[in-house]
Amino acid sequence: MSTISEEKPSDIRDGEIAVPLPDRADAAVYFIGRIRTPWKTRQDCPKNARQARETGQVCTLELDPRWVPGLRDIERCSHLVVFYWMDQARRDLAVQVPGHLGKGRGTFALRSPVRPNPIAMGVVRLIKVDGNRIEVAALDCIDGTPLLDIKPYYASTDSIPDAVTGP
């Protein structure tokens, strides 16, 4: 059997490592809605959550009507955690070379959408709930991105102001 480096696909950058995905999946997810954003292409998107926030744009979580009862009491939250599915991202890279970095870094040390389970997370401010539409500020994803989950953000467990990342 050949090694990973011999099998290297042609569509990855020097220094990146692709690994074979498992033969079968282990569980399934439902898309519970779609995220409406001002960004129609990947090139339009803010590069990350901070840039998204700085745009001052509002994004809208459009929930599948079946799940609307699940929003009861959500207005008590000033902030939410939103999970969404990066359905345009490949899933087989264990090491990636981000353009801004210029060298290889492990997928689990990056917030890249490219990961075995392309579940992105955004912490957003809740603006308004109107039926099945939840206005938030703001997410960095493309218009129409599938929505997976909405959770209350708890400062007591989710906020670590002195968390650091080294060079």
Added chain:
Amino acid sequence: MSTISEEKPSDIRDGEIAVPLPDRADAAVYFIGRIRTPWKTRQDCPKNARQARETGQVCTLELDPRWVPGLRDIERCSHLVVFYWMDQARRDLAVQVPGHLGKGRGTFALRSPVRPNPIAMGVVRLIKVDGNRIEVAALDCIDGTPLLDIKPYYASTDSIPDAVTGP
């Protein structure tokens, strides 16, 4: 076709609302490893992330060996976001009555494992990486829980110290 209330299953509490799940799933996830914790049953588990932290216990993320290259540079992160799959949780409740609350609250206003996509999230301190084992403090899940993702925690986007939840 009968209404939701007429179809109410016998195994839910007064005030809870179950909704029919979609006929088919939209995407699939891979378990990328397992989480080793000191808690062998659901009754043993800390009730939430804060309680887990207060135990002072160490939990271990055991990564499938295929994904180990994905850990490169992860030691630069003081804290990580961990996603895991609550495989013992039902997925059809839109309104739940948590014991401590005694009234119905929407699933998306709760951190309960019961949700359409039972993806839990924990923010943890990184202690040590040794091969495919990542020691962290601490998670609130049962021993053997499937691991879905590991991400760097960024204070700049993930920490909102003044986020609040109302009564």
